[in-house]
Amino acid sequence: MRQPTLSSATRAVHRLFGLWLLALLLPWATQAQGLLGGSASQAIVQTEQVRAELLAHAPQGAAPGQTVWLGLQLTHQPEWHTYWKNPGDSGLPTELQWTLPPGVSVGDIAWPTPRKFPLGPLANYGFDGTVLLPVPLTVEPGYNGSHIDVKLFASWLACRKECIPEEGDFSLRLPVNGSTALYGVSFDAALAAVPKNLPTGESRLHPENGFLNVALTGLPAAWRGQRLELFPEAVGLIEPGSAWTQAWEGARWTARVPLSPHRSDSPAQVPLVVAQAHPPGEGPGSPGVRLDVPVQGSWPAVAALPVAVPDALQAALDANAARGSSGTATGGGSAVPITLWAALFGALVGGMILNLMPCVFPVLAIKVLAFAKHADDRSAHRANGLAYTAGVVLSFLALGGLLLGLRAAGEQLGWGFQLQSPGVVAALAVLFTLIGLNLAGLFEFGNVLPSRLASLQAKNPTADAFLTGVLATAIASPCTAPFMGASLGLAIGLPTAQALAVFGALGLGMALPYLAASWVPAVARALPRPGAWMITFRQAMAFPMFATVVWLLWVLGQQSGIDGAAALLMLLVVLALLVWALGLKGRSRSVLAGLSVAGLLWLGVSAGPYITRMAEPVPGAVVATAVQGVSWEPWSAERQSALLAEGRPVFIDFTAAWCVTCQYNKRTALADDAVLADVAGKGVALLRADWTRRDPAVTDALARLGRNGVPTYALYQNGQPPRVLSELLSVEEVRTALAGL
Amino acid sequence: MQRRQFSAWGASALLLPATTLLHSGAASAATVGQPAHAFTLPDTAGRPVSLASFKGRPVVLEWHNPGCPFVRKHYSGNLQALQKEFTGKGVAWLAINSTRDDSADYMSPAQLGRWMDEKQAAATATLMDEDGSVGQSYRARVTPHMYIINAQGVVVYAGAIDSIPSARVADIERATNYVRQGLTELIAGQPLNTPTSQAYGCSIKYRNAAS
Numbered sequence: 001m002r003q004p005t006l007s008s009a010t011r012a013v014h015r016l017f018g019l020w021l022l023a024l025l026l027p028w029a030t031q032a033q034g035l036l037g038g039s040a041s042q043a044i045v046q047t048e049q050v051r052a053e054l055l056a057h058a059p060q061g062a063a064p065g066q067t068v069w070l071g072l073q074l075t076h077q078p079e080w081h082t083y084w085k086n087p088g089d090s091g092l093p094t095e096l097q098w099t100l101p102p103g104v105s106v107g108d109i110a111w112p113t114p115r116k117f118p119l120g121p122l123a124n125y126g127f128d129g130t131v132l133l134p135v136p137l138t139v140e141p142g143y144n145g146s147h148i149d150v151k152l153f154a155s156w157l158a159c160r161k162e163c164i165p166e167e168g169d170f171s172l173r174l175p176v177n178g179s180t181a182l183y184g185v186s187f188d189a190a191l192a193a194v195p196k197n198l199p200t201g202e203s204r205l206h207p208e209n210g211f212l213n214v215a216l217t218g219l220p221a222a223w224r225g226q227r228l229e230l231f232p233e234a235v236g237l238i239e240p241g242s243a244w245t246q247a248w249e250g251a252r253w254t255a256r257v258p259l260s261p262h263r264s265d266s267p268a269q270v271p272l273v274v275a276q277a278h279p280p281g282e283g284p285g286s287p288g289v290r291l292d293v294p295v296q297g298s299w300p301a302v303a304a305l306p307v308a309v310p311d312a313l314q315a316a317l318d319a320n321a322a323r324g325s326s327g328t329a330t331g332g333g334s335a336v337p338i339t340l341w342a343a344l345f346g347a348l349v350g351g352m353i354l355n356l357m358p359c360v361f362p363v364l365a366i367k368v369l370a371f372a373k374h375a376d377d378r379s380a381h382r383a384n385g386l387a388y389t390a391g392v393v394l395s396f397l398a399l400g401g402l403l404l405g406l407r408a409a410g411e412q413l414g415w416g417f418q419l420q421s422p423g424v425v426a427a428l429a430v431l432f433t434l435i436g437l438n439l440a441g442l443f444e445f446g447n448v449l450p451s452r453l454a455s456l457q458a459k460n461p462t463a464d465a466f467l468t469g470v471l472a473t474a475i476a477s478p479c480t481a482p483f484m485g486a487s488l489g490l491a492i493g494l495p496t497a498q499a500l501a502v503f504g505a506l507g508l509g510m511a512l513p514y515l516a517a518s519w520v521p522a523v524a525r526a527l528p529r530p531g532a533w534m535i536t537f538r539q540a541m542a543f544p545m546f547a548t549v550v551w552l553l554w555v556l557g558q559q560s561g562i563d564g565a566a567a568l569l570m571l572l573v574v575l576a577l578l579v580w581a582l583g584l585k586g587r588s589r590s591v592l593a594g595l596s597v598a599g600l601l602w603l604g605v606s607a608g609p610y611i612t613r614m615a616e617p618v619p620g621a622v623v624a625t626a627v628q629g630v631s632w633e634p635w636s637a638e639r640q641s642a643l644l645a646e647g648r649p650v651f652i653d654f655t656a657a658w659c660v661t662c663q664y665n666k667r668t669a670l671a672d673d674a675v676l677a678d679v680a681g682k683g684v685a686l687l688r689a690d691w692t693r694r695d696p697a698v699t700d701a702l703a704r705l706g707r708n709g710v711p712t713y714a715l716y717q718n719g720q721p722p723r724v725l726s727e728l729l730s731v732e733e734v735r736t737a738l739a740g741l
Numbered sequence: 742m743q744r745r746q747f748s749a750w751g752a753s754a755l756l757l758p759a760t761t762l763l764h765s766g767a768a769s770a771a772t773v774g775q776p777a778h779a780f781t782l783p784d785t786a787g788r789p790v791s792l793a794s795f796k797g798r799p800v801v802l803e804w805h806n807p808g809c810p811f812v813r814k815h816y817s818g819n820l821q822a823l824q825k826e827f828t829g830k831g832v833a834w835l836a837i838n839s840t841r842d843d844s845a846d847y848m849s850p851a852q853l854g855r856w857m858d859e860k861q862a863a864a865t866a867t868l869m870d871e872d873g874s875v876g877q878s879y880r881a882r883v884t885p886h887m888y889i890i891n892a893q894g895v896v897v898y899a900g901a902i903d904s905i906p907s908a909r910v911a912d913i914e915r916a917t918n919y920v921r922q923g924l925t926e927l928i929a930g931q932p933l934n935t936p937t938s939q940a941y942g943c944s945i946k947y948r949n950a951a952s
Contacts, residue, residue: 090883090944092906120873120947122882157908162845163943165810165908236939239880261772261880262899264937493779493793704874706779 045168049158050082051075054150054170055132057187058180062148068137068174069187070106072096072154073130081128082156084114086233088240089122092157092165094133099151103143107136112193112284113275116229116240119161123241125231126159129282132183132190139176148174193284195273198291202252205270205295207259210720212238214255216274216291223276224248228255229285231273236260243647243718258720259300266299340498343490344505350484351509357481357728358664363472365544385518387462391469393507396477400503404496413694414702415488415709416478419658420694422559423612426568428475429552433572434579436545439538443579469511475548477510479661480709482727489706551660558657558692560613567607574599614693623688627676635689637697643685644718649741650685654702654712657692661727662711669729678738684715717741772880773899773936777890780875782837782868785854790866792890795833799927801920802888804876804945805836805867807856808846809884810908811942816860817910819918820885820902824863827924836864839876844946847871873947883942889923889933898923900938907941 045052057069074082074094083091098106111133114125139148155167174180198218206213214230225248232238239258246255253274275288354360399418406413418424437443480488484506491502517523549572557565574596581592623632633639635652643650653670655662669675679686691698691710705714705724713725715737723740725733777800781791792800803820806812824834836857840847848856850869857867870876879888879899889898903916923933 090942092908092941119944121877122944122947124944155907155909159943161944161946162808163810262937262940264900264939489779493781493791494796495794703779703781704878 042169042171045154045166045170047158047164047166049077049080049160049164050156050166052154052156052166052168052170054152054154054172055183055186056150056172056174056180057134057183058137058174059184061179062137062139062174062176064139064141064143066139068139069134069191070098070137070150070152070172071132071134071183071187071190072152072170073132073183073186074127074156075130076128076158079128079160080158081115081117081124081126081160082131082158083124083126084231085109085111086125086231086235087157088116088124088126089119091124091126091159091163092155094154094156096133096135097153098135099153101143101145101149103140104148105138105140107138110134110136110191110194112190113195113273113286113288114231115279115285116231116277118241121241124159125240127284131283132186134187134190134194143176146176148176150174190284193287195275195288195290198289200291200293203291203293205293206297207295207299208297209300210259210261212257212259214253214257214272214293216253216272216293217251219251219253219274219289221251223253224251227277228253228274229277230255230257231275231288233271233273233290234265234267237263237265237267237270242720243644261721263299268295269293270295340490340494340501343487343494343502346483346487347491347502347505348509348512350481350487351506352512353481353483354476354479354506354510355513357476357479358660360472360476363476363548365541365548368541381518383462384465385515387465388469388472388518389508389511389515391466392473392511393469393504395470395473396503396507396510397500399473399477400491400500400506404492404499407492414492414691414699415480416656416659416691417694418474419478419555419656420559420692422556422564422614424474425552425556425559425658426571426611429549429556429568430572430575431471432545432548432552433575436542436549437576437579438542439545440542441539442576443583473507473510477506478656478709479659479711480707480727481661485707485709485712485724485727488708489703492703492708555658555692556611560611563610564613567603567610570607571600571603571611574603625676625686626671626673627680630676630680630686632686632688635687635698635701637701640687640716643687644716647718648683648685649718650687650716651679651738652687652689652701652714652716654689654691654698654707654710654714656690656710659691659710665711665713665729669731669734672731672734675731675734675738678735682738682741684738684741715741773896775896777888777894777896778875778878780878782870782875783850784866784868785850785857787850790835790868792835792894795865796894797892798831798833799827799892799924800833800835800890801827801924802879802881802890803834803836803864804881804884804886805838806840806846806884806943806945807848807853808840809943812884814908814910815885815902815913816862817913819913821860821862823918823921826921828863828865830924830928832924832928834864834866836862836867837870837875837881838868839870839873839881840946841873841948842871846946871948873945876945876947881940881945883940884945885942886940886945887920889920889927891927897927897933898936899940900935901940901942904938906939 043054051074053073053075055071055073057071058066060066062068072094076082083093085093087093094109096109100106112127112131114127117124117126117128137148137150150172152170152172153167154170155165158164158166202215202217204215206215219228228246230238230244230246237260239260242258244255244257246253248254269292271290271292273288273290276286279286403413403415403417406417413420487502487506491499494502553565553568556568578593578596578600581589581596583589584592622634625631632653640650640652653662653666655666657663678684689695689698689701691702699708702708702710702712705712705722707724711727711729713727713729713734715723715725723737725737777792779791779793781789781793784790807816828834838848838853853867853869857864868875879886881888885902887898887900887902888896891897898919900919902920903913903918905912905916919935919938922935926933
């Protein structure tokens with residue numbers, strides 16, 4: 001009787017004592033093994049950046065059916081971090097590979113809520129400080145060992161700005177019947193930081209072009225009104241580093257997040273983790289929630305076709321390309337790149353549109369004049385049309401060739417470069433003054449020019465038309481027109497022969513309407529018969545010429561300052577004196593002509609430098625607009641980046657004084673009250689990049705938009721491709737673009 | 742005179758809607774299916790190299806930074822072999838370094854040129870993009886981020902060099918090399934099986950937008 005009682009009591013005491021001893025000793029034992037680095041247990045790996053330790057939590061032992069957690073605890077040196085399951089723009093998630101005895105298995109890492117680490121335009125998701133990555137362990141019912149030998153090979157990427165891939169082998173022996181609870185607090189904290197699953201409820205995602213619209217419901221009430229952070233579990237869906245917007249509408253939280261342009265998946269459900277933004281301290285982020293949000297609507301096409309080519313043209317080109325590539329697999333040199341055809345087509349159309357741009361105003365008068373001259377003679381019209389076309393095309397080729405040559409020589413130049421030089425502007429002003437004076441009847445070229453040249457002009461009226469073409473090109477071509485901008489931008493990068501072809505197409509396009517008109521008899525018939533009106537008309541045309549001179553002087557004034565403009569005006573006055581004097585007879589002719597030549601020479605020497613020198617650019621002038629708080633700031637790449645980094649959209653007006661179209665847009669669409677009100681409403685920053693003088697920084701910024709000329713209007717928003725507006729702005733277009741922000 | 746003006750404006754009325762259509766999205770990120778953004782960058786000897794000069798040939802862009810362990814992983818022989826194999830088949834290979842010049846990883850053009858020489862790299866050119874503008878226009882995120890541009894100048898691949906994101910050299914053998922696969926398909930005139938993948942590696946040390 002006694003024995004059983006005694007034995008059962010002793011057994012109970014033994015068991016209790018054993019449990020107590022195990023509970024006391026085992027965690028210490030595992031730790032000791034770790035510290036000793038014995039072959040059976042090695043729980044800590046220490047690098048310069050990270051201390052990694054394998055931990056276990058089995059308060060009720062590790063028998064089948066018990067809750068058992070393993071975990072890798074990473075303690076980072078200050079500034080260092082490792083990554084979440086979606087590392088963001090770069091990095092790698094920490095990886096755990098387990099080796100376990102049969103009958104024992106582990107699940108996936110129960111990732112705590114991460115933090116966001118911005119780095120320039122990129123961002124990563126991960127953990128700094130101390131983080132424990134818990135993994136649930138399952139022991140099958142049949143497992144009958146006294147302990148579980150756990151082996152882990154872990155690899156993690158430790159990053160500050162630089163990254164160091166690290167790895168380690170860990171091992172640990174877990175008793176089946178003893179409690180392992182030394183790190184209970186760590187595991188409790190880690191599991192509390194794991195995002196809680198929320199029911200989907202009314203939460204939805206709406207993808208649209210370039211953006212993901214997020215609407216979530218059922219978020220914790222305590223978060224209302226606070227800024228949240230959004231972590232998609234899938235890699236490569238959004239742009240983690242880009243600016244995005246969010247808002248609370250009562251209990252509903254909405255956000256608009258830029259989609260990654262490299263996105264390859266179009267999932268129907270997107271698992272998201274949402275947490276309060278900017279959690280204090282270090283380690284995991286503040287505990288978040290996890291939702292598996294259904295996607296409504298369809299994802300935008302990932303691989304959109306090039307948009308610079310009209311669809312029909314693109315289809316034809318594709319067919320061509322397919323034919324070419326099926327013939328020769330490696331694609332010989334015969335296939336002309338798609339983009340060249342697009343550029344040629346764009347150049348032809350752009351050249352035609354150029355005739356309708358405000359830019360053409362300065363030369364409208366000479367064009368009209370050239371046409372009216374031979375109102376009665378159809379064959380002369382045709383000859384003139386051809387000569388004009390030749391003049392325009394050859395001038396375009398010459399300008400294009402010069403531009404390419406200078407660029408090859410290392411100059412940072414773009415289309416319209418000729419008017420960036422005050423010397424050229426002054427020369428054109430002189431030329432237009434002479435034409436104006438001639439039209440007004442102050443002098444005849446016969447009296448001024450050497451007689452052989454003058455007679456050539458008289459005998460060959462087509463030479464006139466040719467020169468008109470040259471002039472029209474020199475003055476009117478610097479602006480870019482719709483279609484033309486993209487073609488020019490492309491041409492600059494093409495091989496010389498192809499680029500010249502684009503320039504030629506531009507010229508042909510510009511001359512085409514005149515050429516066509518000169519070949520249509522109806523046009524010639526529509527003109528009034530020649531008569532006395534021709535003289536009046538001719539004299540009247542002098543005034544548009546002088547207006548062109550005013551414009552050129554204004555351009556020169558922007559380039560070389562008021563002294564330069566005044567010097568040029570003085571030069572023009574003395575020049576007018578000279579041509580008038582040359583038309584006189586006898587003694588007064590020689591005296592006055594001699595005096596004016598002397599005056600010209602003296603002016604050339606003394607005042608010439610004022611004209612050709614470049615005045616120091618005036619820095620930092622902020623130009624106010626009609627709307628309070630909206631003003632134009634001078635553009636610089638730094639200012640642009642700074643504004644974008646603040647999250648403000650930026651509108652850039654690439655302009656030049658010599659670009660009449662730019663001036664027109666500036667005073668119409670860009671000065672419109674409704675446009676400026678939208679600008680104020682959206683907090684858009686206005687920057688003006690002035691290309692009146694040569695400026696490699698502006699040339700470079702244009703090149704990045706695929707452009708090489710002005711006007712160019714671009715709307716930038718952080719995380720989005722810049723949007724280029726058309727060259728001839730309309731109020732509606734600008735407002736639509738602003739509304740899309 | 743009047744009639745001519747009218748017909749010209751009539752033509753413009755027809756053309757202008759098409760114009761706005763064309764320009765609505767003219768400039769966007771260089772992604773797969775889009776024309777590759779043109780650029781000109783100096784090589785390590787200071788000579789300007791422009792993408793356009795390789796028109797008519799496939800071009801590989803490799804975002805590069807020797808300070809990055811993922812780049813070093815593939816310069817253990819993998820990248821050199823790829824470069825040799827495909828430059829031999831007429832492909833232009835441009836290694837682009839967008840590391841900003843005050844980063845610890847920054848190498849001067851001369852240093853970078855020497856590093857490439859020592860590694861016996863066979864890139865067509867190694868280009869300097871310290872201000873990160875080209876990198877950002879391609880939305881390159883990591884080193885190595887790989888792009889393939891076809892002979893028509895359209896981006897046909899953007900993503901990782903291979904299928905196993907790790908810094909371990911031993912993984913190269915087991916991985917599917919997306920660049921080799923893509924170039925092989927491109928040269929054979931086939932569509933690319935894998936036109937995008939998740940690029941892995943180190944963040945590109947871009948010049949901070951705010952500074």
